[in-house]
Amino acid sequence: xxxxLTWLDGPWGVALLTVLGLVAIGWYLSYLAARLDRLHHxxxxxxxxxxxxxxxxxAVALExxxxxxxxxxxxxxxxxxxxxxxxxAPVSEAGENLLARALHQAFADPRQVTKLRADPVAGELLDExxxxxxxxxxxxxxxxxxxxxxxxxxxxxxxxxARLAGTAQMxxxxxxxxxxxxxxxxxxxS
Numbered sequence: 001x002x003x004x005l006t007w008l009d010g011p012w013g014v015a016l017l018t019v020l021g022l023v024a025i026g027w028y029l030s031y032l033a034a035r036l037d038r039l040h041h042x043x044x045x046x047x048x049x050x051x052x053x054x055x056x057x058x059a060v061a062l063e064x065x066x067x068x069x070x071x072x073x074x075x076x077x078x079x080x081x082x083x084x085x086x087x088x089a090p091v092s093e094a095g096e097n098l099l100a101r102a103l104h105q106a107f108a109d110p111r112q113v114t115k116l117r118a119d120p121v122a123g124e125l126l127d128e129x130x131x132x133x134x135x136x137x138x139x140x141x142x143x144x145x146x147x148x149x150x151x152x153x154x155x156x157x158x159x160x161x162a163r164l165a166g167t168a169q170m171x172x173x174x175x176x177x178x179x180x181x182x183x184x185x186x187x188x189x190s
Contacts, residue, residue: 032156039153040168046142046143046146047091050136050143052139053135054096057135060125061129064076064106064126064129065080067122072106076106079101080102082098091176093174093176100177100178104179107184109183113126126184129184130180133178143173144173147172147173
């Protein structure tokens with residue numbers, strides 16, 4: 001046992017401990033880089049899912065706008081038309097907020113919603129709009145959660161010092177009004 005300990009005291013021992021320390025540091029940095037890469041991938045996929053949900057909500061709102069009398073129906077149609085876009089177009093927070101305001105104005109009167117629900121086709125479209133809105137809310141929460149995790153990881157000193165994020169942009173949260181009009185409570189068609 002003494003022979004093994006005296007061997008570690010010499011230059012070979014110092015070299016061995018240095019190599020083991022460098023391997024441990026390299027493994028740790030590799031682990032952090034892989035985790036950061038997974039977090040960035042999660043942000044990208046959650047953003048794509050959110051954009052898909054937003055496009056679906058806009059498409060359904062466009063269909064529903066034909067059922068709403070002017071001027072609220074016309075405002076809803078204009079806001080929804082603006083938001084129906086190509087899948088690779090960036091999210092316009094101002095446009096999404098405009099669509100949310102138009103939805104709130106179009107369905108501010110519960111009596112009008114009750115009249116629309118009396119028609120089975122219109123009721124089905126309203127239920128589809130509510131479902132699309134709920135999916136937008138969930139997708140935005142998932143996206144912002146993923147962004148929060150990635151930002152927290154990128155703020156660690158070791159990640160910044162080792163420049164593990166490379167040239168990737170800092171992920172940004174999406175802050176939009178994704179609330180639903182109260183009069184459009186979830187009422188599945190029987």
